[in-house]
Amino acid sequence: MKFVSSKTIIKSLINENVEFIFGYPGGAVLHIYDEIFKSGIKHILVRHEQAAIHMADGYSRSSNKIGIVIVTSGPGYTNCITGIATAVIDFSSIIILCGQVNKNLIAQNSFQELNNLSISLPIVKQFYSLNCYYNIPYLIKESFINTSNYINGPIIINFPKDLTNFENIVRYKYPIVFKKKKKILNNFFFNINNYKRPIIIIGGGFFKNKKKKKIENFILNTKIPIVCTIMGIGRINYRKFNYLGWIGMHGDAISNITLNFADLIICLGSRLDDRITNKPELFSPYAKILHFDINDNSISKTIFCDFFFKKINSIENINFKLNKKWWKTILYYKKKFIYNYKNSWKNCIPQQIIEIIFYLSRGKYFISTDVGQHQMFAAKYYFYNYKRFLTSGGLGTMGFGLPSSIGIKFANKNNNVLLITGEGSFQMMMQELSTCKQYNINIKILNLNNQSLGMVKQWQELNYSKRYSNSYINSIPNFKKLINSYSFFSFNFYNIKLFYYFFINIVKKDLFCFINIYININENVLPIQITNKSVSDFISFISKKKI
Structure with a gap:
C-alpha cells in the first residue's frame, strides 16, 4: 500500500496505538497537521510548546503509554528545551516530532532554522534526523522501542518539511525492528x-x-x-x-x-x-x-x-x-522526631491542609506538584500509591504542575487529579487554563498562597540573615477573577475549618475547581538539612541549631 510521506507518519503512530498528540502548529509541520486533521488521532492544542512536553510527560508517567509531541522548527522547538530536560532527568518516555526547514535550506540561517541536534544532544536519549522519506516507518518504530527499552527518556525525530510533503510516495510496510540482546549477569552471592x-x-x-x-x-x-x-x-x-x-x-x-x-x-x-x-x-x-x-x-x-x-x-x-x-x-x-507541627482550626496550616486532603480522598487522587515549599508539603503529608505522585524531582521545573496535571487527566479520564501548586509556579504556565477550557479538563487546583517564592524565602531566612532579595511577589493577580474569566469555579479561603467542610462536598466530584488558600507566610518546610554537613545534621521542629 502506498501513502504520501506525511500520512505515513500518522499511519505509523496509529499502528503504535497512539491516542493523543500534544502540540502547537507551525509552517514546518503543516503537512503533518493536515494528515492529523484527516486521521482519528486526537490532537491537544497547547498554548506554549513547553506545556506540550510537560503534558506528554504527565501522560506517560501516570500510565504505561508513550507521550507524543509535535512542534514546529526554530522557536517552536527551543520552547521545548526545559520540558525535554525535565523528562530526561526523570526518565520519562516521550517522542517529539520536530519540524525543520527544507533540506536545501538547512545550515543557511534560514527563517526559523536552527541546529536542533547541537542544541539538544546533552538532554535527549536519542536524536534522529530524517534524511530520506523512505525511512519514516523505521525511525518511528525504532523510537517507540528505544524510549521504553531499559532506560526511558525523550527521543527527537527531526522532519525537514520537504520530506513530509504530498509529492513523496512511500510504499508503506510496517517495519519489524528486532531488539538487541543484552548480556545478563550471573547470579551474585553476597553475605x-x-x-x-x-x-x-x-x-x-x-x-x-x-x-x-x-x-x-x-x-x-x-x-x-x-x-x-x-x-x-x-x-x-x-x-x-x-x-x-x-x-x-x-x-x-x-x-x-x-x-x-x-x-x-x-x-x-x-x-x-x-x-x-x-x-x-x-x-x-x-x-x-x-x-x-x-x-x-x-x-x-x-x-x-x-x-x-x-x-x-x-x-x-x-x-x-x-x-x-x-x-x-x-x-x-x-x-x-515526629511531625509535631501545631494544628489550628482557624489559621491555614499547609501541613494540615495536605493531611485533610489525604484523609478525605483516602489516597485515591493523582497528585501533581510544581516546585517549591508546596512540593515538599505534598510529598510529606499525603501518602501515595504507585504512579500517583508526579513531580519534577530532577530538574525542579517551576511550571511543570498544571500541564502535567492535564496530561494525567487525559491518561486517567475516570480518576480525580489534584494539582498542588504555589502562586509563583502557577503563573509560569497559567496560560494552559485555556487548554483546560477547550478540552473540558476537570482538575482540582490547590494553590498554597503565601504571597512569596516560599522556598527561596526560606533559604534566605536560614542562609542570608533574612535578606529577602526578590523573593516576594508584589503583583499577584486576582486569581478568583482570572479563573472566573475562563468560566471556571474559584474559591478563596482564609480559614481551614471552612476549607474542610467545602472539600467534603467536592472531594468526589469531577469538576474544574481552583482553591486559593492563604497560608501562614512564615511557615517553613522542616526538617531541612544543614548545608555542607552530613545527612543527619538538620534543623527540625525540635531543633535549636542555626546555620
Whole structure:
C-alpha cells in the first residue's frame, strides 16, 4: 500500500496505538497537521510548546503509554528545551516530532532554522534526523522501542518539511525492528549477614525492573528498614512497618538518621544525587554501598559504590537475620522526631491542609506538584500509591504542575487529579487554563498562597540573615477573577475549618475547581538539612541549631 510521506507518519503512530498528540502548529509541520486533521488521532492544542512536553510527560508517567509531541522548527522547538530536560532527568518516555526547514535550506540561517541536534544532544536519549522519506516507518518504530527499552527518556525525530510533503510516495510496510540482546549477569552471592545495620533505598527506577515482585518479596521478608527518594515515593507501600519515609534535603528526620548510621546501603534505582547526599565526603561514613541500576551513568556519580549490578537475579533467596538492636535504635529516633507541627482550626496550616486532603480522598487522587515549599508539603503529608505522585524531582521545573496535571487527566479520564501548586509556579504556565477550557479538563487546583517564592524565602531566612532579595511577589493577580474569566469555579479561603467542610462536598466530584488558600507566610518546610554537613545534621521542629 502506498501513502504520501506525511500520512505515513500518522499511519505509523496509529499502528503504535497512539491516542493523543500534544502540540502547537507551525509552517514546518503543516503537512503533518493536515494528515492529523484527516486521521482519528486526537490532537491537544497547547498554548506554549513547553506545556506540550510537560503534558506528554504527565501522560506517560501516570500510565504505561508513550507521550507524543509535535512542534514546529526554530522557536517552536527551543520552547521545548526545559520540558525535554525535565523528562530526561526523570526518565520519562516521550517522542517529539520536530519540524525543520527544507533540506536545501538547512545550515543557511534560514527563517526559523536552527541546529536542533547541537542544541539538544546533552538532554535527549536519542536524536534522529530524517534524511530520506523512505525511512519514516523505521525511525518511528525504532523510537517507540528505544524510549521504553531499559532506560526511558525523550527521543527527537527531526522532519525537514520537504520530506513530509504530498509529492513523496512511500510504499508503506510496517517495519519489524528486532531488539538487541543484552548480556545478563550471573547470579551474585553476597553475605548480607556480615552487616548489622542495613538499609534499602528505593529510587524512581525501582518499578522499571521486570523482577520487581521478587524484589518486593525480598524487601518485606528480610525486614530491613526501607527509605525512598522523592522520585521513589509511592514505589513501596507506606503502610509496611519497615518503611521509614523519604530521604534528602527535606526528607524525614528518621530516614536521614538511619541512612547516616547504616553500615550497608542497598540502593535500588536511585542515582544518589546531591539532594540526597548533602556533602558527599560525609555521606554515610560507615556504609558499604550495593547499587542496582540499569543505567551505567548513575553509578558512582556522586558517591563511590562498592558493589554494582545491572541485573537483580535470585535476590529473593538472600536471607537476613533481623538485628533487634538496630530496630530499637530506629524506633527510638522515630518517636523523638515526629511531625509535631501545631494544628489550628482557624489559621491555614499547609501541613494540615495536605493531611485533610489525604484523609478525605483516602489516597485515591493523582497528585501533581510544581516546585517549591508546596512540593515538599505534598510529598510529606499525603501518602501515595504507585504512579500517583508526579513531580519534577530532577530538574525542579517551576511550571511543570498544571500541564502535567492535564496530561494525567487525559491518561486517567475516570480518576480525580489534584494539582498542588504555589502562586509563583502557577503563573509560569497559567496560560494552559485555556487548554483546560477547550478540552473540558476537570482538575482540582490547590494553590498554597503565601504571597512569596516560599522556598527561596526560606533559604534566605536560614542562609542570608533574612535578606529577602526578590523573593516576594508584589503583583499577584486576582486569581478568583482570572479563573472566573475562563468560566471556571474559584474559591478563596482564609480559614481551614471552612476549607474542610467545602472539600467534603467536592472531594468526589469531577469538576474544574481552583482553591486559593492563604497560608501562614512564615511557615517553613522542616526538617531541612544543614548545608555542607552530613545527612543527619538538620534543623527540625525540635531543633535549636542555626546555620
